[in-house]
Structures are given as structure tokens and as C-alpha cells.
């Protein structure tokens with residue numbers, strides 16, 4: 001995932017879609033919701049990867065958004081070159 005702000009809930013580069021196991025995660029707080037408003041293609045399953053904490057055991061499947069992939073490769077251009 002991207003992490004432009006370093007995980008302090010100040011960007012949306014860690015935007016993911018939770019495919020399964022959303023009930024195992026922490027509830028979304030207001031500041032996460034506010035930042036998600038700035039993300040692209042927000043869906044009902046959207047979360048910020050840096051804010052969603054795993055609180056219960058079980059299987060969780062997420063999809064990393066295009067926004068987050070792009071941010072990651074912009075932050076790590078050497079990794080992009082390896083693709």
C-alpha cells in the first residue's frame with residue numbers, strides 16, 4: 001500500500017477495499033471517514049489500511065486500490081522498475 005503520510009490519517013494513499021472480514025476490524029472513526037472523502041472511487045467496503053486495526057481473529061481479504069498502488073510506486077520508484 002501507499003503511505004504518503006506515514007500512517008497518521010492525513011492522506012488516502014493507503015485506501016483499500018475490504019472483501020471479507022470487515023467485522024473483524026475496528027470501527028471506522030470520524031477522522032478516517034473524513035480522509036476517505038478525499039479518496040478516489042470510494043465504496044461501502046473502503047477503509048484506510050493504516051487506520052483499520054485487526055481486533056478479532058479470522059480471515060480478512062483486502063484489495064489494494066489503484067490509488068494506493070500508484071502511490072506506493074511513486075514512493076518506491078525502484079520497485080516500479082522491477083515490475
Ligand code: FES
Nearest residue numbers: 005007009014050
Ligand atoms: Fe496516510 Fe493511511 S497512510 S492515511
